[in-house]
Amino acid sequence: MLTKVRLMKLDREGITLLVMLAVLLLLPAYFHNDQYIMHILIMCLIYGVVAGGWDFMMGYAGIFTFGQFGFFAIGAYASGMLTLYAGVPTPLGILLAGLITAGVGIVIGLPCLRLRGAYIALVTFAFHLILVPLINSDLGRAIGTGGTYGLLDIPPLAAGFSVAAKVPWYYTLLGVAFLSFFAIYRITRSSIGLAFVSLRDSEPLAMSLGVDAYKHKLMVFGISAFLTGVIGAFYAHYTGIVSARILGLDIFLMVMVMLVIGGMGRFPGAAIGAFIVTFLSEALRPLEEYRLFIFGAIVVAVIVLLPEGLMGVLFPAGRVGPGERFGRFIRQTFTRQLGKKSIEK
Amino acid sequence: MKILQVNNVTQCFGQLVAVKDLSFEVEKGEIFGIAGPNGAGKTTLFNLVTGFYRGSGDIIFDGRSIRGLRPHQICHRGIARTFQIPELFLTLPIVENVKVGVHFGGRGAHDERECINEAISFVGLQGKENVIAANLNLFDKKLTMLAAALATKPKLLLLDEPISGLSPTEAREYMTLIQRTKKELGLTIIVIEHLMKVLTEISQRLMILHNGEKICIGPPKEVTKDKRVIEVYLGG
Amino acid sequence: MTREVAEVLISGIALGSVYAVMSVGMTLVYGVSRVFNFAYGSFYIWGAYLAWLLFGAFSGMSYPAVFAIVIPVMFLFGLGVERGVCAPLRRKAAWQALTMMSTLGLALFLDNTALIAFGPHKKSLPPLLKGTLNVGGFVVSTHEMVTLAIAISIMVGIGLFLERTRLGMKMRAVAQDGVGARIVGIQTNRVFSYAFALSTALAAIAGVLLAPKYFMYPQGGWTILIKAWIVVAFGGLGSVKGTIYSAFILGIAEAFVGWHFGLQWPMVFWFALMLATLAIRPRGLFGTGE
Numbered sequence: 001m002l003t004k005v006r007l008m009k010l011d012r013e014g015i016t017l018l019v020m021l022a023v024l025l026l027l028p029a030y031f032h033n034d035q036y037i038m039h040i041l042i043m044c045l046i047y048g049v050v051a052g053g054w055d056f057m058m059g060y061a062g063i064f065t066f067g068q069f070g071f072f073a074i075g076a077y078a079s080g081m082l083t084l085y086a087g088v089p090t091p092l093g094i095l096l097a098g099l100i101t102a103g104v105g106i107v108i109g110l111p112c113l114r115l116r117g118a119y120i121a122l123v124t125f126a127f128h129l130i131l132v133p134l135i136n137s138d139l140g141r142a143i144g145t146g147g148t149y150g151l152l153d154i155p156p157l158a159a160g161f162s163v164a165a166k167v168p169w170y171y172t173l174l175g176v177a178f179l180s181f182f183a184i185y186r187i188t189r190s191s192i193g194l195a196f197v198s199l200r201d202s203e204p205l206a207m208s209l210g211v212d213a214y215k216h217k218l219m220v221f222g223i224s225a226f227l228t229g230v231i232g233a234f235y236a237h238y239t240g241i242v243s244a245r246i247l248g249l250d251i252f253l254m255v256m257v258m259l260v261i262g263g264m265g266r267f268p269g270a271a272i273g274a275f276i277v278t279f280l281s282e283a284l285r286p287l288e289e290y291r292l293f294i295f296g297a298i299v300v301a302v303i304v305l306l307p308e309g310l311m312g313v314l315f316p317a318g319r320v321g322p323g324e325r326f327g328r329f330i331r332q333t334f335t336r337q338l339g340k341k342s343i344e345k
Numbered sequence: 346m347k348i349l350q351v352n353n354v355t356q357c358f359g360q361l362v363a364v365k366d367l368s369f370e371v372e373k374g375e376i377f378g379i380a381g382p383n384g385a386g387k388t389t390l391f392n393l394v395t396g397f398y399r400g401s402g403d404i405i406f407d408g409r410s411i412r413g414l415r416p417h418q419i420c421h422r423g424i425a426r427t428f429q430i431p432e433l434f435l436t437l438p439i440v441e442n443v444k445v446g447v448h449f450g451g452r453g454a455h456d457e458r459e460c461i462n463e464a465i466s467f468v469g470l471q472g473k474e475n476v477i478a479a480n481l482n483l484f485d486k487k488l489t490m491l492a493a494a495l496a497t498k499p500k501l502l503l504l505d506e507p508i509s510g511l512s513p514t515e516a517r518e519y520m521t522l523i524q525r526t527k528k529e530l531g532l533t534i535i536v537i538e539h540l541m542k543v544l545t546e547i548s549q550r551l552m553i554l555h556n557g558e559k560i561c562i563g564p565p566k567e568v569t570k571d572k573r574v575i576e577v578y579l580g581g
Numbered sequence: 582m583t584r585e586v587a588e589v590l591i592s593g594i595a596l597g598s599v600y601a602v603m604s605v606g607m608t609l610v611y612g613v614s615r616v617f618n619f620a621y622g623s624f625y626i627w628g629a630y631l632a633w634l635l636f637g638a639f640s641g642m643s644y645p646a647v648f649a650i651v652i653p654v655m656f657l658f659g660l661g662v663e664r665g666v667c668a669p670l671r672r673k674a675a676w677q678a679l680t681m682m683s684t685l686g687l688a689l690f691l692d693n694t695a696l697i698a699f700g701p702h703k704k705s706l707p708p709l710l711k712g713t714l715n716v717g718g719f720v721v722s723t724h725e726m727v728t729l730a731i732a733i734s735i736m737v738g739i740g741l742f743l744e745r746t747r748l749g750m751k752m753r754a755v756a757q758d759g760v761g762a763r764i765v766g767i768q769t770n771r772v773f774s775y776a777f778a779l780s781t782a783l784a785a786i787a788g789v790l791l792a793p794k795y796f797m798y799p800q801g802g803w804t805i806l807i808k809a810w811i812v813v814a815f816g817g818l819g820s821v822k823g824t825i826y827s828a829f830i831l832g833i834a835e836a837f838v839g840w841h842f843g844l845q846w847p848m849v850f851w852f853a854l855m856l857a858t859l860a861i862r863p864r865g866l867f868g869t870g871e
Binding site for chain 1: 397441451493497
C-alpha cells in the first residue's frame with residue numbers, strides 16, 4: 001500500500017481524500033446503533049457524489065450546468081424501473097442505469113456544444129425543470145414512472161440490504177463514493193483532464209493546439225452523468241421509493257450550497273461540503289419553512305464572502321494554510337511510525 | 346511549391362463583409378507578411394484558415410483542401426497559430442501550456458518531455474517552466490503561446506500581430522525568433538502586423554488588405570512604393 | 582377567421598406583449614453586463630405579490646397607484662442586488678458561474694420568503710379594468726386590451742430611452758463593446774447597476790400585468806425565467822427588436838398550442854422550441870452573433 005502511495009505521488013488533494021476516507025471508515029464504530037445518524041451519513045455520501053460530479057463538470061471542466069439532478073433522477077428511475085418491471089438483477093440494473101444516464105448526458109450535451117456558458121446553464125436547467133411534469137404526466141405513467149406517486153417497493157441491492165441495514169449500506173456506498181471520487185481524481189491528473197482544463201481556460205487556444213472540443217465536452221457530460229446516474233440508482237435501491245420529489249428545487253439548492261461551501265473546482269471540496277451541509281440541513285430541520293430561506297441566504301453570503309469555499313480556507317493560494325500544516329503533521333506521523341523514506345510529495 | 350492557396354474566400358457577419366473574394370498564395374519556406382489598417386480583415390482571414398470561421402470559397406493547404414475542417418483537425422494537418430490578444434491556459438504553468446500542444450497537436454511525438462523542453466528552450470523560456478501563466482508578463486505570455494504552437498510541429502505558422510505591445514528590445518527578440526523559426530525549423534510563416542516597418546524587414550513577400558480586399562501583393566520593395574498602399578496607410 | 586381563433590389570436594398578442602416587457606428586461610441585463618440573472622422569475626412574482634399586498638392593505642387602491650409604488654421599489658431593489666451581489670463578484674475570474682449561483686440562491690431565498698409570507702396557494706389580482714370590449718366584431722376582455730396598451734407603451738418608452746437618453750445610449754455602447762466604452766470614459770459599473778435595476782422593474786411590471794389572468798404562486802417564477810430566456814434566444818441575443826418580435830410570435834404560438842392541445846403542452850413546446858433554436862440557428866432570428 002505504501003509503495004502504491006509513493007508511486008502515485010499524492011498531492012494535497014489526494015491526501016485530503018484519503019484522510020476523509022480514513023475518518024469515514026471509522027465513524028460507524030461510534031454510530032452504528034443510531035439509525036438516524038447512519039441515515040444522514042448515508043445521504044451525505046449520496047449527495048457527496050452528486051456534488052462531486054457537479055463540481056467535476058462545473059468547477060473543473062468549466063461547463064455551467066444545472067442538470068445534475070436530472071441525471072440523478074434518470075439513474076434512479078432507470079434502475080428502479082428495470083429491476084421492478086423487467087426483473088433485472090439489481091447490480092446489473094444499477095450499471096445499466098449508469099450507462100443510460102450517460103447516454104442521456106451525451107444527448108443533452110449535444111445542443112450545448114456550440115453554446116456559450118449561460119445558455120448551457122439554461123438548457124440543462126430547463127432539462128431539470130421539464131422532467132418534473134414529464135414524470136408526473138400521463139405519458140410518464142404510461143412508461144411506468146408511477147406518476148406523482150412514484151415508484152414503490154424497489155428491490156434492494158441484495159438480500160440483507162433493506163433500508164434498515166444501515167451499516168452494510170454505509171460501507172457499500174462509502175466504497176462507491178470513494179471510487180467515484182477516485183475516478184475523478186485520476187481523470188483530472190490524466191491527459192484527458194488536461195484537455196478539459198485547457199478547454200475551460202481558453203477554448204480557442206485549446207482547439208488550435210489540437211484539442212477536439214466537441215469530443216471532450218461530450219466526454220465530460222458522459223462521465224458526470226454516468227457517475228451521477230449510478231449513485232441515483234443506488235439511492236433508489238436504498239430508499240426503495242423514488243418520486244419526482246428528488247427533483248425538488250430545495251434539494252437542488254442544498255447540493256449547490258455544498259459546492260459553494262466546499263469550494264468550486266477545489267477537489268474534494270464537494271465532498272467536504274456535502275457533509276457540512278447535510279448535517280446543517282438536519283440541524284435546521286426544526287425550523288421547517290425557514291430552512292430553505294436560510295439556505296438561500298447562506299448561498300448568497302458564502303458566494304460573495306468566501307468564493308473559494310472551505311478548500312480555499314484550508315489551502316489558500318500563496319501561503320501555508322491549516323490544511324497544509326495538517327498534511328505535514330500526518331506525513332511526519334507516518335514516517336515516524338514506519339521508519340521508512342518519507343512519502344513523496 | 347505553394348503551401349497555401351486561398352481561393353475566392355468570402356466571410357460575412359450579417360451585413361458586414363469582412364473578407365471579400367480574397368485569393369492569394371503562399372510559397373513554402375517563405376515569410377509572408379499581411380498588413381492593413383484595423384478592420385481590414387486580417388484576423389478574420391486567420392480564423393478562416395484555421396477553421397474558426399467557415400466562409401465561402403476554398404482553402405488548399407499542402408495540396409489538400411481544408412475547407413470545413415474544424416480547428417483541431419487543421420492543427421493536425423500542420424497549421425499552428427498565435428492570437429492577437431494572448432490566449433493562454435492561465436491556471437496552468439508554462440510547461441503544461443506547451444504540453445497541450447505536444448500531446449494533442451504533436452503528431453506521434455515519442456518523447457513528450459523532450460518535445461516540451463525543446464519548444465520551451467527554443468523560445469528562451471527555460472528556467473521558467475513552472476511559472477503559472479497568469480503571472481507572466483506580456484512578452485513571456487507571447488513566447489509561451491509561440492512555444493505551444495511550435496510544439497505541435499506545424500508546417501505553417503500563423504502569427505497574429507506578435508509584436509504589438511512589446512518594447513523595442515522585446516520586439517527585436519521576437520523578430521529574431523521568427524527568422525530562426527524559418528531557418529532552423531524550416532517552417533513557412535505568415536505574419537500579420539499593422540506596422541509596415543516590421544514586415545518589410547522580415548518578409549519575402551507582403552500582402553496589403555483593406556476592407557477585406559487585397560489591394561497589393563509582392564516583395565516589400567514594390568509594395569511600399571505602391572500608390573494605393575501609401576494612400577491607405579497615409580505614410581504608415 | 583372563426584370567432585374562437587380570433588379570440589385566441591388576440592389573447593396571444595396580449596400575452597406576447599407582456600412577454601416582450603419581461604424579455605426586454607432580460608436582453609437588457611444580459612446584453613449590457615453578461616449577467617444571467619436566475620432570480621429574474623422571483624423578481625417577476627415579487628412584483629405581483631407587492632401589488633397584491635398593496636391591494637390588500639389599502640382599500641382604495643387603484644392600478645396607477647400600485648404601479649407608482651411597485652416600479653420604484655423594485656427598481657431600487659434591483660439596484661441593491663446588483664450593488665451587493667453582482668458587483669463584488671465581477672472581480673473574480675469565475676464571476677459568471679458565481680453570479681449564476683448567487684442569483685439562484687437569491688431566487689430560492691425570495692421564493693421561500695414569498696412562501697412563508699403569502700402561503701403556497703395561488704393568488705390573483707383584480708383585472709386592470711373589468712368588462713369586455715367589442716373590437717371589430719370580436720369580444721375581448723378589456724383587461725387584455727389595456728395590458729396590451731400598457732406593454733406597448735412600455736416598449737416604446739424603452740426604445741426612446743435607449744435611442745434618445747444619455748443613459749440609454751451608454752447602455753447600448755457598453756452592450757456593444759464594454760472595453761471600448763470604458764476607454765471612452767463611460768462608468769460601466771453604474772451602467773451595469775442601472776441596467777439591472779431597470780430589468781428588475783420590467784420583470785415586476787410584467788408580473789403585475791400577467792397576475793390577473795395567470796395567478797401567482799411562489800414557484801411561478803421559474804417558467805417565466807425559462808420563457809423569457811427562450812424568447813430572447815429565439816429573437817436573438819443582443820437585439821431588442823428581435824426580442825420584441827420573438828415575444829409576440831411566441832405569445833401567439835403559445836396561445837394556439839394551449840388552446841389546441843391542452844394546457845400541459847405549452848411547456849413542452851417551449852422546450853422543443855429552445856432546442857430547435859439552439860440547434861438550427863443559435864444566433865436567433867435577429868442575433869448579432871457575439
